Amino acid sequence: MAPRVLVSDKLSPTAVQIFRDYGVAVDYLPDLGNDKEKLHNVIGHYDGLAIRSATKVTEKLLAAAKNLKVIGRAGIGIDNVDLPAASRRGVIVMNTPFGNSITTAEHAIALLFAVAREIPEANASTKAGKWEKNRFMGVEITGKILGVIGCGNIGAIVASRGIGLKMHVIAYDPFLSEARAQKLGVQKVELDDLLARADFITLHTPLTDKTRNILDAGAFAKMKKGVRIVNCARGGLIVEKDLVAGLQSGHVAGAAIDVFEVEPPAADNPLFALENVICTPHLGAATSEAQENVALQVAEQMADYLLNGAVSNAINMPAITAEEAPRLKPFVKLAEVLGAFVGQSTEEDIREAEILFDGSTAAMNTSALVSAALAGLIRPQMPDVNMVSAPVVVKERGIVVSEIKRDKSGVFDGYIKLTVRTSKRTRSIAGTCFADGKPRFIQIKGINLDAEVGRHMLYITNSDTPGIIGTIGSICGRHGVNIANFALGRSAPGSDAIAMLYLDARIGDSVLEELRAVDGIRHARSLGFEVESDI
Structure with missing residues (x-):
């Protein structure tokens, strides 16, 4: 279904046509911005809202905008938008800082x-x-x-x-x-x-x-x-x-x-x-050229985001160009699943998050990747969080975020490593994307492995002793759990080991309890990952 955009203030007809040319459904209701009640009643139907200065985007309006993904302000000032509320709700706010x-x-x-x-x-x-x-x-x-x-x-x-x-x-x-x-x-x-x-x-x-x-x-x-x-x-x-x-x-x-x-x-x-x-009556941007420029610019920005994931001139989101979006998309998903792994594996309050970009990833748009990693990290506790709202939530919780970039240091052209510190422990996980664009785990807790990421996964830590792999397979088989992929890693023979199983369906609690009862298995946890990126 095509995304829907509401234009609630006066905008150039050419700008409205730009939405249509992109394939975006647009409703041009230029007087609606002055009618708070009517706007509140209809805003829930739209993915985007294009405004000038008349429409007031309040926290109350945003609460009713259940499907809203982006607000585009034709002009530079965003005084009429509650930016913190928009960020908390994961709504991108764009302006047009250069058009006027x-x-x-x-x-x-x-x-x-x-x-x-x-x-x-x-x-x-x-x-x-x-x-x-x-x-x-x-x-x-x-x-x-x-x-x-x-x-x-x-x-x-x-x-x-x-x-x-x-x-x-x-x-x-x-x-x-x-x-x-x-x-x-x-x-x-x-x-x-x-x-x-x-x-x-x-x-x-x-x-x-x-x-x-x-x-x-x-x-x-x-x-x-x-x-x-x-x-x-x-x-x-x-x-x-x-x-x-x-x-x-x-x-x-x-x-x-x-x-x-x-x-x-x-x-x-x-x-x-x-x-x-x-x-003078606020004439700074009041020339025919400027009014046309900002209207066309905001329409192109919003349509490009809704259809292609390109983010430009956003106040509360790292910029992602249309050119880099296809290349960046797999690594955004990778950063997100790395965060989701740690978020699902950690019960204690997180104090610090360190994101390392190695090799080719260090040359990417790391601001977007950091936002994606934080979104994955926080989402297990706050399901509605996204790349826009995650940095705000993390800051409110007092989590210290650091970013490191370095030249290629291993066999991979580039990878991302997330390290999280709580009051009790430190967790780390690294991953990369191969030519197929799919994210893969390549290191967990310092142990190397090669695990394809799937929607349903089983994470096990155990001692490296004979028979455990067979026991895991037998228990899964007995309960009708089909294994799509089985990845293993160990720190040294007879020492700590890790198993990551890619399953066809989510594993039940009874299976987890049976696995945890096996001698040598220290930890067993069901993990879930979104396979479609929301960038």
Whole structure:
């Protein structure tokens, strides 16, 4: 059955057609995002939800979205999506961070000029029949210091434009490396330094707990007198009442605001009464080119994921390109079954998980493989967990996850080894994929073997003594348990040994009890593995 997508906000007809061209069933109901009750009633029928800013994806809505796999936001901001709730429920959240970058950056530069030369007020005055040349005495931007808060994709474009305008650009961004700053031609500084030095400050950071109210009364007090502010990012970055106070006192010479704490803002918003403030109605991404670009991009991303497993521009999931998805898929399944083996074999609380990538696997998209291993590890206790929600669950449980990559060290071109530590023991298992793409166990507890992974398996640890293999076969035969594959391994003659049996059906508890009663068998456990990957 074809996946179903609901478009609950206004989206380009071309984007809706892209879903259909991919073979995705799509319902275009652009006003549904404003009707919470109706949206709640129908969301359970859909695999994907395409939105802009009108639809609010709350925890309550997600609870009703039983089949939802992906949310696509046509635009960069995801303030209207409860990301933690989506992650816990295993729903991928995608945005389109590059489709409106140029448009937003250009609007910021336009506002920069407008606030520097008081263009809107001068325009209104002139159209009113006045000729107030002396009233509108602006400032040049050439040679001035432009402070960019948030130097990601859009911020970097604004910085580039600022440099082109012969401004000195300084940037505050905790994630900006010195090498990247040098390449952009900007000086990386701390926030307080930026506030103290900048003549113009422009914001281009997402709204998070750390950036909310980043410009408050304390921040304005640190700025030089006569500073001008531009905000085309998110309204919650600036405390509006503190900005109003700064503008009224003259400490802040002007501000150009495209986004507000509450949108649309109230008609009596104090900013509207100030002549040295320019306001636009969230126009940063509002060009025909940008609106079309983000709509087409989100449709392609969602369809590619639902049909091919490709993950791009996801906020809560490692990226997987369409090209690497076919090659990665067998190893995602391998990582998942390695985690599932340990998860089904461990009763104690897990404290640490170490994932080793050896040889060719080290060059793969290991972020996706780690997520798959964690999903397999946690799923025995939480059946609904998947690659999206697993990292969140693991973090909430305080499990320390580490990743190691190394060059080829053995006979296999590449393999993955998972080691898990609890308060009582350490468990480890390694596996690889052969040319047929099927996952295989190649080492358990340091003992080498070659075991094909099947839906129903029997895991036995025993002493290496004559007759045990025959006894295992006899017990299975007596109970009508058919063995598809029997893999063996031992640490040394007469020492510890392991048997992994691939069975046609799940083995019953009575058979397990009989096996455990055999002299020399230390442990017998039934294991189950999903044979179809959910990537």
